[in-house]
Amino acid sequence: MIKVGIIGATGYAGQSLFYLLHIHSKACIEFITSHNYADMDYSDVYKNYKGFISDVCIKEDDVKYKINSVDVIFTALPHGKSFDIVKFALEKNVKVIDIGSDFRIKDVLTYEKWYKVKHEAQKYLNEAIYGLPEINREKIKSSRIVANPGCYPTSCLLALMPALKEDLIDKTSIIIDSKSGVSGAGRAANIGTLFCECSESIKAYGVCEHRHIPEIEQELSNISGEEINIIFTPHLVPMIRGILSVCYLRLKKDIDEEMIYKIYKSYYSNEPFVRVVPYLPETRYVKGSNICDISLRVDKRTGSLIIISAIDNLIKGAAGQAVQNMNLMFGIDEASGLKFPSMIP
Amino acid sequence: MIKVGIIGATGYAGQSLFYLLHIHSKACIEFITSHNYADMDYSDVYKNYKGFISDVCIKEDDVKYKINSVDVIFTALPHGKSFDIVKFALEKNVKVIDIGSDFRIKDVLTYEKWYKVKHEAQKYLNEAIYGLPEINREKIKSSRIVANPGCYPTSCLLALMPALKEDLIDKTSIIIDSKSGVSGAGRAANIGTLFCECSESIKAYGVCEHRHIPEIEQELSNISGEEINIIFTPHLVPMIRGILSVCYLRLKKDIDEEMIYKIYKSYYSNEPFVRVVPYLPETRYVKGSNICDISLRVDKRTGSLIIISAIDNLIKGAAGQAVQNMNLMFGIDEASGLKFPSMIP
Amino acid sequence: MIKVGIIGATGYAGQSLFYLLHIHSKACIEFITSHNYADMDYSDVYKNYKGFISDVCIKEDDVKYKINSVDVIFTALPHGKSFDIVKFALEKNVKVIDIGSDFRIKDVLTYEKWYKVKHEAQKYLNEAIYGLPEINREKIKSSRIVANPGCYPTSCLLALMPALKEDLIDKTSIIIDSKSGVSGAGRAANIGTLFCECSESIKAYGVCEHRHIPEIEQELSNISGEEINIIFTPHLVPMIRGILSVCYLRLKKDIDEEMIYKIYKSYYSNEPFVRVVPYLPETRYVKGSNICDISLRVDKRTGSLIIISAIDNLIKGAAGQAVQNMNLMFGIDEASGLKFPSMIP
Amino acid sequence: MIKVGIIGATGYAGQSLFYLLHIHSKACIEFITSHNYADMDYSDVYKNYKGFISDVCIKEDDVKYKINSVDVIFTALPHGKSFDIVKFALEKNVKVIDIGSDFRIKDVLTYEKWYKVKHEAQKYLNEAIYGLPEINREKIKSSRIVANPGCYPTSCLLALMPALKEDLIDKTSIIIDSKSGVSGAGRAANIGTLFCECSESIKAYGVCEHRHIPEIEQELSNISGEEINIIFTPHLVPMIRGILSVCYLRLKKDIDEEMIYKIYKSYYSNEPFVRVVPYLPETRYVKGSNICDISLRVDKRTGSLIIISAIDNLIKGAAGQAVQNMNLMFGIDEASGLKFPSMIP
Incomplete structure (x- = not known):
């Protein structure tokens, strides 16, 4: 134990x-x-x-x-x-x-x-190893200290990593529009997260100022070998859990959706917690689980790639990923204690 | 003005x-x-x-x-x-x-x-006149100070008043089960009213201890001329606005639903803000308005009368009723500024 | 297997x-x-x-x-x-x-x-054995066919059973006010359960007409040995899961809260899924689990007992209880596959 | 009349x-x-x-x-x-x-x-005149038939119009990420808009396929005099009303936030229903009103302009704008019947 x-x-x-x-x-x-x-x-x-x-x-x-x-x-x-x-x-x-x-x-x-x-x-x-197993699995295994990724960065990095590594996209055009449930704001007693201030409303916040921006940029830069600046807009959504991130990217090459799907499926084929799916993700399908769902769309008219990812901010975006890291650090089955789907409805 | x-x-x-x-x-x-x-x-x-x-x-x-x-x-x-x-x-x-x-x-x-x-x-x-116009209209008109009723008491008193006045019910058996939206708890920064603590849950609170109990009992006693003790259970419901109160009463007489409807309709026939309705009330139909909807059911098997009322806790249960009182105190049309239905959905 | x-x-x-x-x-x-x-x-x-x-x-x-x-x-x-x-x-x-x-x-x-x-x-x-293990455990073990209880009946019967068996309450005065999440209405495409018709509202429905009434009465009558008629009011609450039932009862004897707590704790001391708790239940604390929380309040002024229970309508109120029954029918650990608490927030 | x-x-x-x-x-x-x-x-x-x-x-x-x-x-x-x-x-x-x-x-x-x-x-x-008064006011006044704009297009066009007219942005880089409440899907009985399928979740839908795309493109092209293609991603948010649109744009010129604010305030200075605001919009501040709130952010690091707009999809996005058009067509005060703020909370 x-x-x-x-x-x-x-x-x-x-x-x-x-x-x-x-x-x-x-x-x-x-x-x-x-x-x-x-x-x-x-x-x-x-x-x-x-x-x-x-x-x-x-x-x-x-x-x-x-x-x-x-x-x-x-x-x-x-x-x-x-x-x-x-x-x-x-x-x-x-x-x-x-x-x-x-x-x-x-x-x-x-x-x-x-x-x-x-x-x-x-x-x-x-x-301290940046604890995204899909990037740093081997380093995590032998580390003494792991820096568990932020919730937004987890959803963004898993969405972007294969496209960046394969050099599919213009690195100067990365835009991420993320939406989070209210639990991301924590349990502190603030007026802004009262039921009556959050329910029946949506807002963006911290546009171009959120603290997860340097974290995402650091990791994207590490992946691509170039310094990357992103536009990142987080939103507060009237739900308890979940993050949906939509990434808008300019394709460098004339490559079709099917081919990009192949690349993504290949990258994540052995990952226990990443699902590359043909349909558009919904946060309820990952709520309470350690799963990240990723979907892709190519818009030929504008030469753009749109990548959408969904996670539970408290699980894959925090505690679940931490347990995944613990499993790696102690040499046990990476998915131990995390092998369950979302409970719906 | x-x-x-x-x-x-x-x-x-x-x-x-x-x-x-x-x-x-x-x-x-x-x-x-x-x-x-x-x-x-x-x-x-x-x-x-x-x-x-x-x-x-x-x-x-x-x-x-x-x-x-x-x-x-x-x-x-x-x-x-x-x-x-x-x-x-x-x-x-x-x-x-x-x-x-x-x-x-x-x-x-x-x-x-x-x-x-x-x-x-x-x-x-x-x-200080207790500012429920349906009871104290004339006194309010000539008063200098009005004590505007609480939100729960408004919903309960309008539901019970005719039955009590007509001596239809056993006064020792009054049970009220009320459900309120979260705005009733105010805008203070408390953990208990955070979105993540209220959403996707319901609870009773202050069972037999809520401060609106002596207020309801005082007014019921005034109406009936006898001291009345009630059972009152408030609940917190994951919605912003609205109160639904369900009153459980034992009938004194063998009287049918239709007859009680007649009595209620007669009592409230000239009231601008009370609707006696045949269907079961829903808070959304009064949300944002000064209306109180009231419905009645007789359960013959148990000799019981069930009265259900719905208000917007912030309007008829607070600010709307206060404006209604102001209108009365200053001799203008009682419904002035309040003549609009709920905006739905 | x-x-x-x-x-x-x-x-x-x-x-x-x-x-x-x-x-x-x-x-x-x-x-x-x-x-x-x-x-x-x-x-x-x-x-x-x-x-x-x-x-x-x-x-x-x-x-x-x-x-x-x-x-x-x-x-x-x-x-x-x-x-x-x-x-x-x-x-x-x-x-x-x-x-x-x-x-x-x-x-x-x-x-x-x-x-x-x-x-x-x-x-x-x-x-067909009525599949409430807390009542019929032994019969379930040897049965070929189990009739799994309804969601409302489960919450009501667990709340009322010890009080009835100990003859604490007036059997002619049982009133149950229950509140359910929308999933209780099923997944059929009805206007009444659309998001825009349910959210930000509460309503009672089927007052004295709900099909769970004869089920509750049958089982209460079996427990007490007398024919029992109840008043039962279900409500639709803007949440997905959960039932909160509040039972209003007249005490037969002068018995205090502490003593009734003792009785309840004794009745349920060996039950894996019933918690008799001092605080007022909230459905979020049982959401997604097979637990039923029960709390008691005595109102001395009116000689009344108020019992409040909370379950997840889809788990202890349906699928979880069904699995519990399966475990019993096949002679394995009754709690097998059900030993997890609610995941919150 | x-x-x-x-x-x-x-x-x-x-x-x-x-x-x-x-x-x-x-x-x-x-x-x-x-x-x-x-x-x-x-x-x-x-x-x-x-x-x-x-x-x-x-x-x-x-x-x-x-x-x-x-x-x-x-x-x-x-x-x-x-x-x-x-x-x-x-x-x-x-x-x-x-x-x-x-x-x-x-x-x-x-x-x-x-x-x-x-x-x-x-x-x-x-x-048929495209009934966005902020663009076509004079034509609407004399028209017999007005095509009232879609909800998403209203929120997007008001956000983008001044930037396009002033030629501030790269017309090939327009990305719009919009979020709508569920009432936008109408009152038809569909499983997809049931409370239990929408609550506690967010999803994108119709990515690059939504029928409002040609409408937005047509009007943007009319404004700019060039054919414009956009990327448009609508989302379903667990709230009844409201649309929040976030537009991501590449600045053509080195122009600061303050100057763009000046331009927007000037464009909308006489508009009764457009507020150019310094803070980030929230849909609750326009819910139930005919107001459109617009806010701007310049991200210097990426040379980008982010414009955020909020409307009530059923009011400024549908019925309110229709009434505004009626007022214009019949020569009465344009704001007649629409001069009220959002009722919150």
Whole structure:
């Protein structure tokens, strides 16, 4: 059994992690921490677990007494809050999977510019592997620290990677229009995410300013070997879970839809969690699962390629991918604990 | 033109009041106050008004400089917060319509027991007319201060009043099961009313403990001349607006559905905002309007009467009824500014 | 492995069954039928299964060629449609779990009065065990045919059973106010269940006329040994899944809340899927799981007991309970394939 | 008073028209038709009108007896269904505002290719003015027949028109990503628009195939004087009303955001229903109103202009714009009957 600790278990991402690790047959949760709910029964915070568990949230300060009991910690904290605990864990030879955003951006200045905090664990930045298994599987297997990708970046990178690698598209014309459910905004008590402010409405937000932009650009640049700038527009949709990303691209070559489908199917043929599908994705078909659905359309009139991807922002976009990374890091079946489809309706 | 001030214009009830007074052809808004948004353009808080208005929120402290400009103030404040402003206005010969709950309960001890604050304007308690026009129309016309009914009480009292007055039902067996949209919980930033905590779920809350219980009981007792205790269960429903109340009653007499319909239709035949309807009400048919729909069913097997009513909690349950009261207090057409049906879908 | 066939796999209940049997480690699906989607890949109807399965829907007429391959069939058909297939299966020594409503009502006249069709498999009516394990566990274990309870009845009977058995309540005063998500209305293309007709609204329907009334009354009468008539009001709530039932009861004895809690906890202490909880249930805490949450409140002022229960209408209210019954009928762990909490948010 | 008839009053667009004309002080409804609800009281179909109106739906065949009673008819019919009634009305000197799509596309072959029906009123095609007042105000004033724009085209054309006219953007790079509420799909009983199929999900549909593409392209080409091809992706969002369109454009010139704002504000300075706003639009701020909100962002890194617009698909996107056109055609205040903001929350 892989013994795990969850740092920040009461946010939505942390809770999703708890869920997946709870049902995982090869992992067991040794401790969980919570800033706002320390000393409370976890099943009093999330009453769905009543009768299933008896975990109590501990303070982050008390992790030091527990760190020796675990093989890996998951950190699910606001940006800028994970430096100390990550350093501490690594020094104690405990592996780290950071679901937060502190180890994703490799360039310190870029990180500090977009996140407005000083990076205080720079020495681990390069060691931290960007945890998208479809790109970095082998590196993840041997890493001590994984930077779990953001939700939007996961949906965008899986959509774009084969097209970029095959040099199908004009790299200066990448436009991504993404739509997210409200859980992406977290569980903080803000007026903007109240039911009465979100329901029956849609809005774009953070146009050209969202913190996932440098993350997406970094990875796209790594894939293509050139510096890439994108246009990225996130939206808030009146649903709890799900991200749908639509990528608009200019084709470099005269290549038809069927051929691009072949390329995508080939790239993802061995991937346990990517489905290249002929129909247009809907987030409900991946909700609650670790699946990413990808579909392609070529518009001949404009010479454009449109790629659409759908994920569950809390699963493939956060906790599910983190578990997938854990499975890789500990040498067990990569899909362990994640082999279930979306439950609908 | 009736000149009005709104104290507490940025909560949902206050905003609904602003909306209705804005489109009212015989009222004009002279000032509005806000605790959290003082000095801000109202159309920066509620951007739907952009281009329509130029009102700026003032501090409640500055009402003293403006009080002479108005004929009436509406107070839409949390309980326990309206005493000073109400006393001040009345002393300045400005009428008051209190949308809050501070002047509804006539018995001070009952008020203080349920609301946990000391009542500091007791001398106006008796003068304050309970503002349900269908009961107190004539008193409202000549009053200086009106206590606007709560949202649940409005839906319940309109449903029960004729049955009680006609002595059709066992007064010891009144059970009310009410369902409300989330806007009833207000615009405060609480985790409990976040989209992700309310959507795709229903719950009962405050069973036998809700503050609207003494208000409903007081008015039912006044109607019947006997002290009445009720069972009342409110629910939170994943919709923004609307209250549906289902009243379960034991019939005293062997009386059929048709006859009770006759009684109800007769009671409400001249009411501009009560519809006694043969079909089962749905909140969408009253959403955004000042209408209360009422339907009746007799279950012969159990000798029971079931009365179902639907209102918009923010209109007939708050701001619309307040405008109706204003119209009465100033001797203009009672339905002025309120003569529109629900906009659907 | 238990080999199963699903008759009517493309309705919401049938699909939920498919989901649960797909992830069940001790059952395998041998065939599925569909009236509207015969010959189609199941994963083209429900695209969440893409990549997980390769099942093709067959015609019900073709079950005859497959019946020998299975140990049990689940029938999830509209009322009046299951008689032939049930008779055929039983004659072939294949067990039957009927998720529909054709074998629940033991009195033929009552069935025919409420359902408006002739019952054409009367000889199996008495043999069919009403499949609420919390009442009939032992009988289910040895039965060939189980009539799986309706969704509303499941939520009501679990709430009321201990109070009735202990003779705590006045049997002439049972009132049940239930609220259901829209999936309870099925997947037929009706205007009434369109998004634009259901969202942002709540309504009661079928007041005192719903077909689950005779089912609830039959079982309550069996429990208490007296004929019981209830008042039952179902509601349509703008959410996909979940039922919340609130039962209003008159206490016979002067008994306090704590004592009733003790009784309930004792009754359900060994039940794998019933949680007696101190807080008020919310459907989100049971959504997607086979759990039923039950809470109690005594209102001393009126001598009343209020019992609130929450289930997922498609799981404990349909497919989950059916799997629980299958587990019992085949002598395996009753909770097999059902041991997971609700996934939230 | 302008006397009007509504052909097809029971779809969502027709109903919205009924609502707006009902509250319009200078129009009165003389007759309404319905295919599915002929001879029914309109308030039995849409119960929100109970007590407000007594209109009865007539058959379309009976319009011939009523045509002389009206000055104008609104046709709100499926495509291909309005030819006969439009010809008949015009011959009787009754004006026509077609909310459907039969008179928008000027090129018959294009119409027939995209709509798959033969156009049977070609002689009126050229006469029919495309009813976007912000473009064709003067022509509308003197027209007998107006082709009311589609919902998506309205949101897109208002967003793009000034940029095109000022030649700010590369005309080969227009990408529009639009999101619509479910009411855009109409009131037909389809599985795809059931609550349980739409709620908690988002999807793109009709990518590069939607029938509004030739309409948008025709008008953009007219504005720019060049043939324009666009990429257009519509989405279905789990809300009832609203369209948010995000346009991605390549800037031709080095021009900053402030300057483009100036241009847009200047273009729309006299428009009663277009607001050029600094913040990002949300559909709730225009819901139920005839307003179109437009916002601009320049992304200097990529030399791109992003324009975002929000409308209510049933008001500015259909019925409200139709009323605006009627006002123009009859020489009354253009904003008559439409001067109200969105009601929120």
